[in-house]
Amino acid sequence: MDVVTMVTGQLVALQHSEMLVSLCINIVVSVAGAGAVVRTIPAVSEMFINAGLFGRDLCKQDRTTKVPESMGMVSGSVYLIIMFLFLGVPFGQHFIQPSTPFPHAAFAEYLTSLLSICCMLFLGFADDVLNLKWRYKLVLPTLASLPLLMVYYINLGSTTVVVPKPLRQWMGMTLNIGLLYYIYMSMLAVFCTNAINIYAGINGLECGQAIVIGASIVVFNLVELGGYQAESHYFSLCIIIPFIASSLGLFYYNRYPARAFVGDTFTYFAGMTFAVVAIIGHFSKTVLLFFLPQIFNFLYSVPQLFHFVPCPRHRLPTYNQRIDKLEPSVAKFKVKEIKKPLLIVLRLLANLGFVNFEESLGEDGEMCQVNNLTLINLMLIKLGPQHESSLTNKLLMLQVLSSGLAFFIRYPLADMFF
Amino acid sequence: MDVVTMVTGQLVALQHSEMLVSLCINIVVSVAGAGAVVRTIPAVSEMFINAGLFGRDLCKQDRTTKVPESMGMVSGSVYLIIMFLFLGVPFGQHFIQPSTPFPHAAFAEYLTSLLSICCMLFLGFADDVLNLKWRYKLVLPTLASLPLLMVYYINLGSTTVVVPKPLRQWMGMTLNIGLLYYIYMSMLAVFCTNAINIYAGINGLECGQAIVIGASIVVFNLVELGGYQAESHYFSLCIIIPFIASSLGLFYYNRYPARAFVGDTFTYFAGMTFAVVAIIGHFSKTVLLFFLPQIFNFLYSVPQLFHFVPCPRHRLPTYNQRIDKLEPSVAKFKVKEIKKPLLIVLRLLANLGFVNFEESLGEDGEMCQVNNLTLINLMLIKLGPQHESSLTNKLLMLQVLSSGLAFFIRYPLADMFF
Numbered sequence: 001m002d003v004v005t006m007v008t009g010q011l012v013a014l015q016h017s018e019m020l021v022s023l024c025i026n027i028v029v030s031v032a033g034a035g036a037v038v039r040t041i042p043a044v045s046e047m048f049i050n051a052g053l054f055g056r057d058l059c060k061q062d063r064t065t066k067v068p069e070s071m072g073m074v075s076g077s078v079y080l081i082i083m084f085l086f087l088g089v090p091f092g093q094h095f096i097q098p099s100t101p102f103p104h105a106a107f108a109e110y111l112t113s114l115l116s117i118c119c120m121l122f123l124g125f126a127d128d129v130l131n132l133k134w135r136y137k138l139v140l141p142t143l144a145s146l147p148l149l150m151v152y153y154i155n156l157g158s159t160t161v162v163v164p165k166p167l168r169q170w171m172g173m174t175l176n177i178g179l180l181y182y183i184y185m186s187m188l189a190v191f192c193t194n195a196i197n198i199y200a201g202i203n204g205l206e207c208g209q210a211i212v213i214g215a216s217i218v219v220f221n222l223v224e225l226g227g228y229q230a231e232s233h234y235f236s237l238c239i240i241i242p243f244i245a246s247s248l249g250l251f252y253y254n255r256y257p258a259r260a261f262v263g264d265t266f267t268y269f270a271g272m273t274f275a276v277v278a279i280i281g282h283f284s285k286t287v288l289l290f291f292l293p294q295i296f297n298f299l300y301s302v303p304q305l306f307h308f309v310p311c312p313r314h315r316l317p318t319y320n321q322r323i324d325k326l327e328p329s330v331a332k333f334k335v336k337e338i339k340k341p342l343l344i345v346l347r348l349l350a351n352l353g354f355v356n357f358e359e360s361l362g363e364d365g366e367m368c369q370v371n372n373l374t375l376i377n378l379m380l381i382k383l384g385p386q387h388e389s390s391l392t393n394k395l396l397m398l399q400v401l402s403s404g405l406a407f408f409i410r411y412p413l414a415d416m417f418f
Numbered sequence: 419m420d421v422v423t424m425v426t427g428q429l430v431a432l433q434h435s436e437m438l439v440s441l442c443i444n445i446v447v448s449v450a451g452a453g454a455v456v457r458t459i460p461a462v463s464e465m466f467i468n469a470g471l472f473g474r475d476l477c478k479q480d481r482t483t484k485v486p487e488s489m490g491m492v493s494g495s496v497y498l499i500i501m502f503l504f505l506g507v508p509f510g511q512h513f514i515q516p517s518t519p520f521p522h523a524a525f526a527e528y529l530t531s532l533l534s535i536c537c538m539l540f541l542g543f544a545d546d547v548l549n550l551k552w553r554y555k556l557v558l559p560t561l562a563s564l565p566l567l568m569v570y571y572i573n574l575g576s577t578t579v580v581v582p583k584p585l586r587q588w589m590g591m592t593l594n595i596g597l598l599y600y601i602y603m604s605m606l607a608v609f610c611t612n613a614i615n616i617y618a619g620i621n622g623l624e625c626g627q628a629i630v631i632g633a634s635i636v637v638f639n640l641v642e643l644g645g646y647q648a649e650s651h652y653f654s655l656c657i658i659i660p661f662i663a664s665s666l667g668l669f670y671y672n673r674y675p676a677r678a679f680v681g682d683t684f685t686y687f688a689g690m691t692f693a694v695v696a697i698i699g700h701f702s703k704t705v706l707l708f709f710l711p712q713i714f715n716f717l718y719s720v721p722q723l724f725h726f727v728p729c730p731r732h733r734l735p736t737y738n739q740r741i742d743k744l745e746p747s748v749a750k751f752k753v754k755e756i757k758k759p760l761l762i763v764l765r766l767l768a769n770l771g772f773v774n775f776e777e778s779l780g781e782d783g784e785m786c787q788v789n790n791l792t793l794i795n796l797m798l799i800k801l802g803p804q805h806e807s808s809l810t811n812k813l814l815m816l817q818v819l820s821s822g823l824a825f826f827i828r829y830p831l832a833d834m835f836f
Contacts, residue, residue, distance in 0.1 A: 044548075047548050047549070047550075048548065050549075051470075051547050051548050051549070052469075052470050053547070053548075073544065077544075080537065081561050084561055084562075084564045084565060085561075085564070087564070087565060087568060088568060091572075094572075095571070102572055104522030104523060104525075104526060104572075105522060107522075107526060107572070108522060108525055108526055108529060111526060111529040111530055111533060111565065111569075112529055114533055114565070115529055115532055115533045115536060118533060118536045118537055118540060119498065119536055121540060122536060122539060122540040122543065125540065125543065125544065125547075126491065126495075126543065129469050129471070129543075129547050130462075130465050130466065130469050130471075131465070131468075131469070132465075143499050143502055143503075144502075146502045146503070146505070147502060147505060147529065147532070150505060150506060151529075153513070154509075154512075154520055154522075154525070
């Protein structure tokens with residue numbers, strides 16, 4: 001019996017050492033990938049601008065410079081290339097010793113992850129070029145997540161959720177929610193892609209938040225790597241580390257003052273990458289915890305997203321040239337334009353300090369205005385006008401603090417309830 | 419023993435009946451896909467034109483109309499959606515009876531095929547938007563084929579080629595070419611994507627040739643479905659039938675007079691689809707036989723592709739408005755511009771009737787002209803000026819005849835040599 005334990009222990013150690021080697025190689029190719037992104041972006045910027053893929057920075061004094069748009073296409077393509085090259089590494093031992101049974105299930109997880117990510121990269125780029133309608137943005141990520149769900153099913157993924165302690169007397173210890181779990185995972189893909197997409201607009205924020213979320217996932221994976229689902233967390237690390245590296249390369253050009261915009265290409269690509277590790281890694285609820293600012297921003301945006309409150313084309317903060325700072329932007333409309341209950345909600349939120357809502361404006365006193373409902377504007381209301389780079393830093397700091405809160409919820413707090 | 423034979427026979431029959439059901443479902447979703455392409459293209463044409471993705475038809479009297487470009491993006495996206503929805507079907511029995519071992523190897527083949535196809539669709543669209551440089555067009559398909567080669571390796575794909583009879587006394591019956599075989603497969607992906615891309619330019623040709631090649635592959639698969647590699651040919655059918663259907667939808671708008679151009683998106687997507695079935699289906703040499711006109715066109719184009727002979731930006735036939743027909747287009751240059759040996763080759767080809775080569779032109783007698791070296795122009799030299807739709811039909815007929823020749827080479831002729 002002792003011999004068996006010893007052999008098992010050695011095998012586990014061997015596996016861990018292989019994982020370690022794989023992770024080291026992963027980090028090396030990731031660093032090379034970051035370098036490739038940094039080198040490629042200036043080389044292709046002109047090509048993007050010529051193709052009409054450029055934007056003007058609305059939060060700057062000089063609004064004439066053409067800033068290349070959709071640069072997530074570069075970081076995404078480099079990411080795929082890194083992953084294609086890396087793909088051989090985690091399965092290396094099976095190439096050298098073909099006698100051991102090949103881990104087909106794990107390999108399918110890699111393939112399907114890359115397939116979903118590639119689809120979203122394609123969709124994001126198509127969106128940047130073609131300005132797709134909203135319905136496509138909801139339907140296509142759902143379809144792109146189908147192979148992912150299939151692999152989850154095939155690999156006998158659990159659809160059981162643990163019931164919180166207070167509810168257990170009625171519902172038992174665990175609850176198998178079956179099909180609902182698949183719908184939840186599919187919606188997760190749609191949510192992740194769009195949540196990052198709408199929490200955007202100032203230099204470095206899209207990229208920065210993705211890097212912070214990615215780093216939080218890495219920390220979580222490292223903590224859990226010794227646990228009983230080590231394989232899943234190892235898989236997640238292999239997917240996320242190259243993503244962080246390629247995003248860092250992009251961040252270098254996207255931070256203030258931006259020399260490149262990331263485009264929907266990046267936000268969709270990033271969102272799908274997080275959804276992929278959440279689903280295949282079996283920690284979708286934890287990933288959602290790292291999305292706290294995005295969730296808040298989404299909920300806060302709902303009145304405008306669903307047009308209960310008029311929504312201007314851009315909801316970016318307003319640039320105040322005199323003080324070189326950003327101020328909250330506003331939506332102006334007639335009081336009659338919005339429904340009565342919503343008016344009451346707005347007044348309540350204004351009293352609670354969540355919105356700036358002014359009534360009885362204009363000559364006839366019928367106009368009113370509310371700040372555009374984004375977390376960026378809310379931050380400006382709370383802190384006063386901010387310089388763009390300082391605002392991005394503070395929002396990223398908020399993202400880091402939220403991740404701290406997420407870890408608190410995930411560990412000490414969750415232990416109380418589960 | 420009799421019982422064993424009977425049971426085995428029944429199992430084989432059962433498997434075949436399951437294949438038949440899968441194929442029927444495949445055909446049904448394919449027809450739905452073709453309908454979706456036909457409905458979607460007019461709905462999104464405006465969106466493409468607004469995004470600057472349009473071209474003008476140079477072979478028409480009216481060159482002002484904007485024809486939407488890159489419509490292969492629609493057929494390609496619909497193809498991916500069909501395949502995502504269909505993916506559950508061939509593995510249906512394993513969902514209903516999870517007790518049977520799941521065929522992971524076959525599933526990985528589907529996933530990696532879709533991954534490679536999705537990558538090329540993305541690359542093709544990026545090429546249409548950004549006008550990528552040639553080096554990307556060669557490097558990226560190679561990278562996109564990496565996962566495909568990995569799956570080929572994992573599934574213990576053979577790297578052995580059968581030696582033709584006359585050579586067997588020296589080399590033996592079979593020859594394992596190992597790594598060379600992988601290089602060959604990787605180059606196949608590059609060749610297929612680019613060969614279709616350069617055999618293009620008149621309404622309906624890109625789509626039409628892809629449909630003929632696809633149909634030839636289907637016929638070949640059906641013939642071989644009873645053989646010992648039935649699984650591979652069944653897989654190929656599942657991949658190719660939806661491709662043909664989505665391409666037919668596109669052909670409806672791309673045929674003369676074109677209301678949509680297919681773009682590099684389509685040619686890359688089509689080329690990779692053929693490469694995928696060739697590699698995973700283990701019949702790459704037969705697929706190459708269906709590419710005879712493309713191979714001829716490529717070899718014929720080599721002097722211009724590698725700039726031994728000056729190559730104008732467009733090598734399309736010239737439109738003769740007076741007779742409403744197409745005539746061969748020419749490249750004019752000074753005799754001194756090309757190397758002496760090439761001059762001799764051109765004169766020889768002119769004597770053999772393969773090119774129209776005229777010398778001693780211009781005031782100083784130093785100019786010369788040669789038809790642009792494409793199969794389309796050669797056809798016009800041989801047949802005289804043709805109406806565009808008639809020319810496309812004749813080239814497609816040539817493609818059909820080539821497939822006939824390919825079958826002749828593959829069966830009676832190959833039996834003599836192998």
